[in-house]
Amino acid sequence: MLIDIIAGARPNFMKIAPIIKEIERVNNTSGIEKNSDNYLEYRLIHTGQHYDKNMSGAFFEQLGIPEPHINLESGSGTQSEQTGRIMTRFEEVLKVKISDLCIVVGDVTSTMACSITAKKMGVRVAHVEGGIRSGDMTMPEEINRLATDSITDYFFTTSEIANKNLRNEGVDDDRIFFVGNTMIDTLLGNLEKLQKPSMYDEESLEEGQYFVMTLHRPANVDEQNKLKELIDNIAEGVNGEKIIFPVHPRTKNILDDLGISQSNIIYTEPLGYLEFIYLVKHARAVITDSGGITEETTVLEIPCLTLRDNTERPETVTEGTNELIGTNPESVKPALRQLMRGNWKKGTTPQKWDGKASVRIIETICDLWSSGKLDSHEPFVDHELMYNPTNLYSEM
Incomplete structure (x- = not known):
């Protein structure tokens, strides 16, 4: 086979x-x-x-x-x-x-x-x-x-x-x-192999005292003024705690033009899988617009703020640690205040996310x-010319 x-x-x-x-x-x-x-x-x-x-x-x-x-x-x-x-x-x-x-x-x-x-x-x-x-x-x-x-x-x-x-x-x-969930198979299979990124000690990070952020979706990064307001609100809403921001190439091009100078945001190159999950596992919370990361934070029991209006993974909200904050920059600070007060929900692991x-x-x-159910069937007919455009137009 x-x-x-x-x-x-x-x-x-x-x-x-x-x-x-x-x-x-x-x-x-x-x-x-x-x-x-x-x-x-x-x-x-x-x-x-x-x-x-x-x-x-x-x-x-x-x-x-x-x-x-x-x-x-x-x-x-x-x-x-x-x-x-x-x-x-x-x-x-x-x-x-x-x-x-x-x-x-x-x-x-x-x-x-x-x-x-x-x-x-x-x-x-x-x-x-x-x-x-x-x-x-x-x-x-x-x-x-x-x-x-x-x-x-x-x-x-x-x-x-x-x-x-x-x-x-x-x-x-x-x-x-x-x-x-095979993504969770990979997560659980690598928890003992996680690698501390070099910047962890260089930036004097402490467990539960920093945030991880990822942004790449057009609704968040394509409009420059909105992106600047979003990042400013996040940086100001975490009470000075550091934010580790592995920058997606799409986002980096836009950030270069904005001149954002929030001192508690630490920009990094995209990280390897074992290094990134290490950061997530030891963070206070994650701020993201990624779907997959919300699955990982749910299993790791790390609070997750998702900057989207919808999700294809609703179980991370109904069962896990994820909340949809939306894409309006003004919605970020109230959610962060709730988190910083220790009022974030406790999640559970969805069924069969067991590795x-x-x-x-x-x-x-x-x-x-x-059982023979994978026997190949006949492929679709692949004619060199499916129809004659001249004949098609003449019939109209």
Whole structure:
């Protein structure tokens, strides 16, 4: 059995790392020969959607996974340009050697593009983190989720809320597998390996006496005056405590023009996974507009203020330590006052966020394979010319 595992951006690798580890564990303990049909062969395919200079060999070593077997090197450009390059280059990979299953994760452009390509080539698609919805169609990620899930064969979900979303969209229960959260598999699997970043001692940080902040969404960073007001309000609302701000490249370009000079904000380059989680684990709280970080703070029981009006991970709010603050800069200080007074809620860990999601995923895939449900079906007809434009216009 050959499985393609797709990753297009840095957070995707955190989600696929435990899946790869579980595949290798099963292969090493099952006694199945490499050439056997039941052997779990996999190709880790990096689409190259996001180029990250920090994704060196050390990055993959930290996560305990091999460097990608194939890099499609799709590069930068508009989302449509990226989608087209990813699809054509992944198609070439499948032409050389077709796979039995394509696993996509999350909601980036690569997730949608590779799902479509695999499906057209007759390969079954499994979506890890399927069914999550923000309801916000201004988010490119929401469009990617909806497009991917409309053609996905099997869904590996993180919550009962995601299961309900899929059922409401007409997906049968026998295609939905509630397995938990592979991002949390990676988190729990690395808690004993966390690395203190050099700036921790350089800046004399103390546990529970600083904040971590990340910002990158257009609603927060594209309008310069709003971004300046937002950051000023955050800096003033933490009573002088230090704020560690690993700056997303998108945000850095804007900050350079603003000349923000709040003395308690410490700007850093993007950090490695083990260093970043170390900072989060020992922080007083996290301020972010990222979805994935809200999952990690929930499990680590760290208060989280999310600068968004909606979330595709509502369980981090209803069960976890996360609260939606919104994107209005004026809403930040009241939330920070509540936090600084010690009035933040205590959260719980959502069901099946126990570090075993990847075990459940691979068990399910093996069951599907042995039952014949992953047999390839006929690909869609790929005519060189789908219609003749001249004839089309003549009929109008």
